[in-house]
Amino acid sequence: xxxxxxxxxxxxxxxxxxxxxxxxxxxxxxxxxxxxxxxxxxxxxxxxxxxxxxxxxxxxxxxxxxxxxxxxxxxxxxxxxxxxxxxxxxxxxxxxxxxxxxxxxxxxxxxxxxxxxxxxxxxxxxxxxxxxxx
Numbered sequence: 001x002x003x004x005x006x007x008x009x010x011x012x013x014x015x016x017x018x019x020x021x022x023x024x025x026x027x028x029x030x031x032x033x034x035x036x037x038x039x040x041x042x043x044x045x046x047x048x049x050x051x052x053x054x055x056x057x058x059x060x061x062x063x064x065x066x067x068x069x070x071x072x073x074x075x076x077x078x079x080x081x082x083x084x085x086x087x088x089x090x091x092x093x094x095x096x097x098x099x100x101x102x103x104x105x106x107x108x109x110x111x112x113x114x115x116x117x118x119x120x121x122x123x124x125x126x127x128x129x130x131x132x133x134x
Contacts, residue, residue, distance in 0.1 A: 001017045004126050010053075020126065021068075022118075022121075022122060022126065023129045024068075024117060025065065025068060025094045025118060026055075026115070026119060026122075028061050028064055028065050028068075029065070029111055029114065029115035029118060031061050032058045032061040032062055032065075032111055033108060033111050033112065033115070035054045035057045035058040035061065036054070036055070036058050036092070036104050036107060036108050036111070039054035039055045039058065039095075039096075039104060039109070040101055040105075042054060043095075043099055043101055043104070044101070048099075050097055051096065051099075055092050055093075055095065055096040055104075058092055058107075059089050059092050059093070060086050062085050062092075063085075063088050063089070065085055066085045066086075068080055069081055069082055081114075082105050083108065084114075088107045088110055088111070091103050092104070092107055093104060095107070101123070118126070
């Protein structure tokens with residue numbers, strides 16, 4: 001591991017340790033987006049192993065996002081997000097199986113849209129103590 005990779009790992013670990021629940025969700029969205037972008041580059045380079053590994057990591061991250069859903073407090077929104085996350089996971093599987101960058105772009109667009117909304121409520125959530133993520 002080179003110095004930059006070591007720094008990035010420590011920086012990421014510090015961000016996670018210091019993160020409030022809202023920030024943690026932001027980090028998960030960013031991580032999924034980053035992995036999909038990297039997978040797209042691996043797909044274009046015909047590195048099938050690297051592509052598959054990155055897509056699998058993105059799927060795991062989306063699974064973590066599903067795990068944060070609070071169906072009691074989130075109601076219909078949580079149900080719709082769960083269905084959307086499931087759709088994204090399935091679309092990523094298809095993108096990997098068929099080497100389809102358009103499917104990666106579709107999931108990227110969905111994740112960016114959700115992240116934008118999530119980022120937009122940051123101040124509201126941070127100002128209200130004991131809010132549950134998701």
